[in-house]
Amino acid sequence: MVPLAFAEEAIPEGYRIYTDDVNKFKITIPQDWLIGGGEGNGFKSVTAFYPSEAANSNVSLVITGLGADFTKLESFGKVDAFAENLVSGLDRSWQRPPGVSAKLIDSKSTKGMYYLEYTLTNPGESERHLYSVLGIANNGWYNRLYTLTGQYMDNESEKYRAQIEKAVASFKLV
Template sequence: MASVPSLFSNSSRYRIGDSTLLRRNRKGICICRNELVLCSRKSETEQKSSLRLHGQGTKRRQALLQIIFGAFSFPSIAVANASADTDLQEDFRIYSDDTNKFKISIPQDWQVGAGKADGIRSVTAFYPGEASSSNVSVLITGLGADFTRLESFGKVDAFAENLVSGLDRSWQRPPGLAAKLIDSKTTNGLYYIEYSLQNPGESCRHIISVIGMASNGWYNRLYTVTGQYVEEESEKYRSKIEKSVLSFRFI
C-alpha cells in the first residue's frame, strides 16, 4: 500500500462550507431585494416556477463543487498494476483503463495508484516517485439521472466561474484561500479549465483540469482529470502535467 500525501494534504483547507453560500448572499443582497420587488408583481405560479429553477441551479452548483473537490479528498490510494503502452515517446507512456474506458499519457517514471471504489466514485492517481506536491488524478463519479450531458452543469465559461468562485475565500477577513480563473474552453466534447489556488503565506498551486462525461451502459459518469503543481516546481513539472492532462481521451 502506498500513499499520495501531496494529493490530499491540506484537504481541509479546500473544503466546501456554508460560507460559500453566505458570501454569495452578501454579495447579492441588493440583487435579491430587487428580485423580491419584481416578483411581487408576478403571479403565484410564476413565482413558484422561478424559485424552483433557482433551487435547481443551486443544487447543480453544489454538486459540481463536491465532485471537483473529490480530486483533492479521495481517502486512500494504493499502487496499481498499470496497463501501459510504451510506444508514445521515450519519456511518456500511455496508461489505458479498459474497465473505465479512458486512456492518458503519463511520464515514463511516474507511479500509478488506484483508489478503492465505493460504488459511486473511484480515482486513479499518477505521481513522481520522489517527494513532490505535483500529480495528476482521474476521478470518476456517478451522476444522477438529471445529468444527461456535460452542459447540464452549464456552458464551459459558467462552469469554470462557478467552480473557481466556489473555491475562493479571499474575500474573508482575514483572507482565506484565493482562487483565480486563468482559462476555460471546450474542445472535442471536453471542458478544459485552468486556475490557481493559494492560501495566505503558502505557495501558489496551479490546477489544470479536463472534465468529460460518458456512460458505462447503465448511467452517466463524470470524469474529472486534475493536474496540479506548486509554483516552485513549475519548471520541473508544468510541461509534463499539461501534456498528461491534455492527452486524456475516452476509449
C-alpha cells in the same frame, strides 16, 4: 491553455500510455511516475499519477456516477459559467483573515469536454497551478463524470509543468 491532444501514434520520449479498460480512459504519463488507485462502491473511483520522488505535483482522476438527467456537460451549465462558479466557490480571499485565493485563467469546451485552467494560493504559500478536464461517458448502466486534474506548485514549475500539461492534454475517454 493546455494543447488538446497528441496524435494517437506519437508517444513522447520518456512517456507511456496508461489505459484503463474498465473505466474506459487513457492518458499519457511520464515513464517513471507511479500509479495509485482507490475503488469506492462501484459508483466512484480515484486514480492518481505522481512522481516517485516527494513532490506536490500530480495528476488525479475522479470518476463519479451521475443522475439520469446529466447526459452531457452542458447539464452543469456552459463552460464559462461552470468554470466561474467552480473557481469563485473555491475563493476565500475576501474573508478576514483572508483564506485561499482562487483565480480562473482560462476555460473552453472542445470535443465534448471542458478544459479549465486556474490557480489557488493559500496565504503565505506558493501558488498552486491547476489544469482540469471534465467529460461524461456512459458505462452501460449510468452516466459518469470524469474529472481529471493536474497540479503543480509554482516552486516546482520548472520540473513538472510540462509533464502535467502533457498528461492532462492527452486524456481521452475511450
